Amino acid sequence: MERYQQIMNFMREIEKMKLIIRISILSDQKTQEDDTQHSRHMAMMLMCLKDEMWLEFDMLKAMKMIMLHDLWEIYVGDSFIAFDKEAKKLKDQREKESLEKVLSLLPDDLSSEFRNLTDEYIKHETIEAKIVKAIDQLQYKIQYLVSWWLYKWKNVDIERSAEKDYEYGRPRVEFNEYLHDMFKKLVAEARQYD
Numbered sequence: 105m106e107r108y109q110q111i112m113n114f115m116r117e118i119e120k121m122k123l124i125i126r127i128s129i130l131s132d133q134k135t136q137e138d139d140t141q142h143s144r145h146m147a148m149m150l151m152c153l154k155d156e157m158w159l160e161f162d163m164l165k166a167m168k169m170i171m172l173h174d175l176w177e178i179y180v181g182d183s184f185i186a187f188d189k190e191a192k193k194l195k196d197q198r199e200k201e202s203l204e205k206v207l208s209l210l211p212d213d214l215s216s217e218f219r220n221l222t223d224e225y226i227k228h229e230t231i232e233a234k235i236v237k238a239i240d241q242l243q244y245k246i247q248y249l250v251s252w253w254l255y256k257w258k259n260v261d262i263e264r265s266a267e268k269d270y271e272y273g274r275p276r277v278e279f280n281e282y283l284h285d286m287f288k289k290l291v292a293e294a295r296q297y298d
Contacts, residue, residue: 107211114209117178124174126182128244129251137247139174139182146170146236146243153239157282159231166232169225172218173236176203234276238283241273245290269294 124139176199207215277287
């Protein structure tokens with residue numbers, strides 16, 4: 105297949121990210137966020153926080169990771185199972201299969217680059233992966249506070265509290281003092297909803 109056609113097929117397929125509805129609510133308190141809004145918000149956060157973190161990192165690489173980090177949700181959707189270890193294993197396998205399916209649309213060089221970046225993000229070892237994981241964690245916390253939606257967690261069938269959120273998110277942000285302090289402030293703000 106011609107390279108142009110492969111890229112266009114991929115571009116058409118990833119349009120479906122606009123249809124992936126996340127659990128978080130927007131500031132109008134009724135519209136749910138979609139994957140593209142989430143990624144765009146993360147990209148803006150990276151641009152704003154770049155110099156605040158006092159870290160040397162590859163900005164373009166981090167931005168690519170942001171744009172790729174939920175690509176697998178095209179076929180499996182967004183699911184919130186952070187506190188269910190057994191369900192997470194199944195989710196990880198389904199996401200890996202979904203990622204392979206969407207990347208198979210691309211020419212080999214792009215497919216390989218995107219797969220390597222998503223693998224790096226998932227392993228969470230490089231500074232860029234750590235930054236993107238932290239920003240993902242911060243974005244969801246900001247989104248919930250902007251929408252005043254945390255109080256609705258009481259209607260979700262999981263045990264949830266600001267303290268539990270802190271323990272879940274802390275490993276993703278503690279590598280950097282600025283991001284960790286930011287996260288602690290957001291969790292403190294969220295405690296009013298417990």
